[in-house]
Structures are given as C-alpha cells and as structure tokens.
Amino acid sequence: MKKIEAETLENALIIASNDFECSVVDLEYEIIQNPSKGFLGIGKKLAIICAQPKSLSIQKEKSDSVSKKPSLVSDVANQENLSKKEQNQKENESLWTNVQAHKTESQLLLGEEAKIQNSHSYFVGKISSHKEIKNRETIDLRGIAKEVQVELKELLSLLPYRLSEVFVEPYDENTLYIKIDGEDSALLIGKEGYRYKAISYLIFNWVNHVYGLMIRLEIAEFLRNQEEMIANYLLPTIENVKTYGKAQTKPLDGVLAHIALKQLREQFPDKYVSFRLNNEGERYIIINDFHHT
Template structure:
C-alpha cells in the first residue's frame, strides 16, 4: 500500500488515485491520521492514508462486520460515520463538477426513459433491503428518474432525521455511499432528499447568495465566504446557473477551507 500525506483527505485521495493510475472509487484505503487545523496554526496535522488499487468493485458490509465482530446494523452505522469525513469529496463526485473523467462518464450515461425507470425500480428495491438493516422507522423510500443522467432518491419517515445527523454529516455519508454504488454500476448521478433536508438547504443557500449575486452584477466578479460540504456544491450549482457566461469555480484558502470565485473567463 502507498502512504500518502496531504493537507486534506480529499487531496490525499486524489493524489493516491493519480499515483496508482486509477479513479478514486477504485481505491482501497485506510485513514492513518485525520487532518486537524490546530489553533493559530499550532498543532495542525495533515491527512495521512495508506491506499492501494482495489480490483474488487464491492466492499460488503458483511465483510466489515465479520472483521470487526459487529452486527450488520452496527457495521453500517460505523461506515456511515467514517465516510462523513469525506463529505467534500463525495459532493465533488455527486454533483459531477470539475472532473473530466466523470464528465465523460456522464455523457455516456444517457439511457432511454424506460431503462431509467427499470434502473430506478432496481435501486429502490435494493435500498429498501439495505435500510431494513437499520433499526429506524423509515416508511417512505422512492427512487425515480430526475433527468436523463440522474436518479431522484427520496427517504422519509418518523426517524428520517436520524439519517441527517448533526450539521448533515450522516446525510453526506449516505449520499457518498449511494452515489458510489449507483455511479459505478449504472453511470448515473443521484439527487438525495431526506425529509426535505436538500430542499431546505437549497433555499437557505439561495438567500445567502443574494448579496454575492448583486456584487457580481455590479462589479462583474465576487467570491463567497468559506462553505462546507453539500452547501458548497449547492452554492456552486446555483451560481453557475445564475451566471452561465462567468467562470465559477472552487478555490481553497490557507486553512484548507473551500470558497467560490466568480469572474470573467480569460481568453488567450
């Protein structure tokens, strides 16, 4: 296995994928050290992982359970918590931004409406079986086509808030897991809604971006404050829709936080 050190987990995984000449979803890796910001730069730690190319496209919950002596439910819950650390990476793939490889895959993902409906039913059936392993009261699971490249996944019920978690960390982890499965097997994107969480986040970000949008209209450029995980990608999507003729992309500051810049395209 290759030992990789970088400022963030996302960077470490991207470096590992380039080093091993594979995509990130084909990596098998272990987190040796999670990154920390420290205080005023003191005590800051980098992200360290050990990674290798995995030929297997499946990493079953039952395998994790047998290795760790956990039940299926406990193992799945543990996986969700561990994957929450990769929220920004997951959203990068889920929204399909800034990655040529996934852009090409999306172009090839076009299928007929009937085929999309068949895939949606298959994904819904498997999701229902998977979520039954959790001791949560979830009485509504729906999967249907959203557009020609995307499946809309809706989960609701009395305990649906437990799938969101504090600051949405479980939502991000579940999105990560479902996306990697659906994208690898079917070449499709997902739009995950749990108890109106995504809609509420979109509305909040739309209001938050109003001053930024006004600034772009007045001066031709602007940048946001640092945004985290799913919020960052919702904001990126909305700004790109608002300014299709502008360059809208992520930047990272010295603290490893991500923000969005909006300015004119530069032509040589």
C-alpha cells in the same frame, strides 16, 4: 449512585471500580443504556450505568449496630453475622443474574451490530458484482429507478431506524431523485448534515459505479431547506457579480458548498465559477470572467 459513561460496559465498570476504589464484583450497578457502534457514526451510543459500591449498605448496617446498647452487643453480633450471610447469598445471586443479563445483552448487541455491518457489506457486494457500467444509449432510467428503489429498501431495512418512505425516480437524463422519509429520518441527517453526507457518498458511489448516473438525495426536507437557505445567502453575492462582474463567497462546508456552486453556475453560465482554498484550507467560491487567449 454515580452515573458513568464509556465506550463499552466493561470500560464503564472499570471506571466505576477505580472511582470507588473497589473490585468490579463489589459494585452495585444498573445499566441505563447499552453501547452501539453504529454504522459510519449513525446510531452510535455510549454505555451508561449508575453504580455504587456494595460496601455502602454493609457499612450502614455496621454503624447502626454499634450505636445500640452494650448489653445487646452479642445479639447484634449474631444478627450481623446472619445479615452478612444473607447479604453474601444475595450478592452471589445478583452477580449470577448480572452475568446472565450481560450475556443476553451482548447477544442482542452483536445481532444489532451485525445488521449494521451487513449494510456496508451490501453496498460493497452491489458495487463489486457489476464489472461494467451499462451502455448509456440503451439505459432505461425508469427501470433503473425501480431497481435502485427495491435494493435501497432492502439496504435500509438493515439499519435500526423507522423509515416509512423510500422512493426513486428519474430526475433528468443523468440523475436519479431519491427520497427517504420517516419517523427516524432526522437520525439519517445528523448534526450539521454529516450523516447525510456519508449516506449520500455511499449511495452515489454505488449508483455511479453501476449505472453511470448521478443522484439527488432528499432525506425528509433537508436538501430543499438547504437549497432555500443558500439561495437567500447568495443574493448579495449575485448582486456583486451583476454590478462588478466578479465576486466570491465566504468559506462554505460540505453539502452547502456544492449546492452554492450549482446555483451560481446556473445563475451565471457564461462566468467562471469554481472552488478555491484559503490559507486555513477552507473552501470558498469565486465568480469571474473566463480568460481568453
């Protein structure tokens, strides 16, 4: 059997029928993995099947019958006709079973995708339901942290991941610390942190719009590990600033760029620290003296 991957089960079957030059109903296949669109790339899966044409088994039967003695030709023909009838009956039963199975699988997939789409609707609903940012002077950070924690747990329960910890507390007067952990926490981070960035962006837009606060999002130990790595990476840059009064980093991407900017501004509060773009559109950080007029 040949393994085939595609965006949907239908596309996988069409690819298989083209490869074997036969109709879809003439395929014998097994579903290895059902497809899933996921949410912002989280949990996205391709459809995977193993397939072969049903004619292979029929051709084998014909080949075996031809190799028998001439005196048995009529008996073999009768047996072959009977075998064809049985095969056709089995094919019809198999096709009906597959149709019913696909119907059930489609219902399950629709249910899972609906849950994931609901998570996006949840964010939109939370943001649109608040027309004004609460007064900063009367803000209760601990009360807000509890409220965000309850709503964030409700949101994450819509995603198909096993998460054991969702915790929110005040980090400083302008920031909420959010900790998410669990068996599937790595799936929320993604390759090179691209899922982490998407989730962080969504939560920030919600919390900042409703409460006027910043967030510090920690999923497993991702943020702490990134901060430690950047701190070590910036050591030569910091030494150059201390020696020559200025320096610049190599191009940095996404979360790493913002972590580096924060650390350098804390290290040199009296210096001008900002992003710049190179000719390839990549971001790097420059550290220099302020220009006074």
